[in-house]
Each structure stands twice: as C-alpha cells, then as structure tokens.
Amino acid sequence: MKTKTVYRVYVDYEKEEKWLNEMAAKGWLLERFKIGRYVFSEGKPDEYMYRIELLEELPNHSKSKAYLEFLDEMEIEVVDTSFRWIFLRKRTEDGPFHLYSDFDSMIAKTNRVLQLYQLVFLVNIIAVCINVLSPFAVWVIWPNLALAAFVAYLIQRQTQKSRTLKGLREISEQD
Amino acid sequence: MTKSVGSVALTEAVYYVLLSLQVPRHGYGIMQFVQELSNNRVQLAAGTLYGALSSLVEKGWIEAVEGASGRKKEYVITIDGQSVLEAELVRLEELVANGKQWIGANRS
Secondary structure: OOOOEOOOOOOOOHHHHHHHHHHHHHHEEEEEEOOOEEEEEEEEOOOOOEEEEOOOOOOOOOHHHHHHHHHOOOOOOOEEOOOEEEEEEEEEEEHOOOOOOOOHHHHHHHHHHHHHHHHHHHHHHHHHHHHHHHOOHHHHHHHHHHHHHHHHHHHHHHHHHHHHHHHHHOOOOOO | OOOOHHHOOOOOHHHHHHHHOOOEEEEHHHHHHHHHHHHOOOOOOHHHHHHHHHHHHHHEEEEEEEOOOOOEEEEEEHHHHHHHHHHHHHHHHHHHHHHHHOOOHHHO
C-alpha cells in the first residue's frame, strides 16, 4: 500500500479537520498521527469523511472506552488517538458524518475545546513570565507569545461559537 | 432548576429515542428507526445519541438489556420512561390542538 508522511503543526483543530477531509477527497486517508506527523495511505477519493473529537477523559479511561465502543457500533472507525484528541472516519456512502446533531452537545464540545485552549494560553503566559523574571531560554519568549496570541484568537472564536449556539438553544426545546 | 417528571418538555432527540425503544434496539437501530420515522428529517449524530442514551440510563427512563445480536448493546424503555413519554404525548397534543385552533384565527 502506498503511504505518504506529511509534517505539519495545527493548533486550530477545525482547520486540521478541513485539511484531513481535503486529503481524503483526493484519496489520501489518515492512518496514524503523532504531534506534527501525519501518515496517509492511498485509497479511493471521497471514500471517507474525517472528524476530530476531543474526549472528556484520556482514551484508556473507562468512560472513553465505552464511548469508543459505541462509535464502533455506529460504523465509525477510530483511526488514531493523541492525548484526549481522537481521529475518526466514516464511509461517505453511509451518509454525512456529524458527531453532534443538537445544540446542547455542540455547546459541550465547544466548551471542552475552549477549556483546552485556555489551558494552552495560560501555560504559555506562565512560561513567558518565568522566562522574563529569571531568563532560562530567552529565545523561547517570542514563539511562546506568538502561540499565546494565536490561541487567544481561537479562544475568542470558540467563545463566539458557544454564544451563538446558546442563543439558538434558548429558542428551541431543552431538557 | 428541578421540574416534576410530568412537566418536562423533551428534546426532539429524546422523544424519538424513547419512542424507538418501545422495543429493544441498539444504537445503530435507533438512529435508523428515527431517520425513517421522520422521513430523514431527524438524523441523530453518534455523539449526540450517545449522550442522550447515557443520560436516559442515568435518569432510569431506559435500561441496557442483553442484546439478541450478541456484541452490540441494546436498550429498552422502562416503566418510568413510558410514563414520561405518555405525558409528553399529552403535552404535544395540547400544542397541536391549540395551534390548529389559533393559527390564522384573526383572519377568519
């Protein structure tokens, strides 16, 4: 089987998901992932649709295992996992692939992503502060700040998304 | 905010899940049944369906049963779930009856 390895770093998972689907449309199917490293195999164009999900717990937690088992029963394949992120794919012939179809679960996912971005932002700011007070690797300050600024932009976007979804939920049925 | 069981307005997803579990079904079966019932209008996505099933089990409105098909987990409605569903039907009938009576009332 022909494979292709691509090195890329994504902070924005939505952009990453879009790219994976563009690759899949061309017949390159993601098989393995390690931060920055994507391994694709050659398949048929438009055979699969990919989704990236953020779990509440690590993949080997019993809660996550039950969810992954359920996804498997729903004909959704777990391609690879990395930390709490999982890469999923489903055959396009089985219809469109969405993980969430109501506002509550969409809001919950948006908030999970938001919290992770906030953590990344905080870690970077703390690293910069420590580095300014007692310089250990001054050159890291700028990449740290750049990453923090980009994540701040993503946080703003996810917050906006969460707010829009909440607005829609308010005028529809809820538990 | 806590509400008494009888006054809960169910989400469309929950209503259809309860309706489909009048007989035992597994996740994929629920999704297909709901899609057929609603002429493809309601398509339960896997993550949303999983969340709905988990919270309904927690509430005691549905329960997991030994699946006839072996590997796949099946669910069925409980007595509590059945009474919630019936109360919801009464509420929906009220909405429909009022809608029929009042929509366009000022034009006649």
